[in-house]
Amino acid sequence: MPSCRDILPEVWEHARQALVFYFSRRQRASNAEDLAQETLMAVWKRDDYEFEKPEDFLRVCYGWHRLFAGEYDN
16 A cells, blocks of 8 residues: 555645645635645655555545644634
8 A cells, every 4th residue: 555655746746736725725824835835744744644545645635734724714
């Protein structure tokens, strides 16, 4: 099973862009880049995280975003 260490750099970049879009548009966060980076760092630190398939990586990133989006929820 692939882990976050097996994810291609292009997929990490896609996840970063998707998270920046989410934080800036949906959460209206002025620090969207920072929040996206914090989210991806949280995923990166979990080297024991395994995915059924590489396509699940983005879903996992969206799941982790909640830890950093909380201060912007209404």
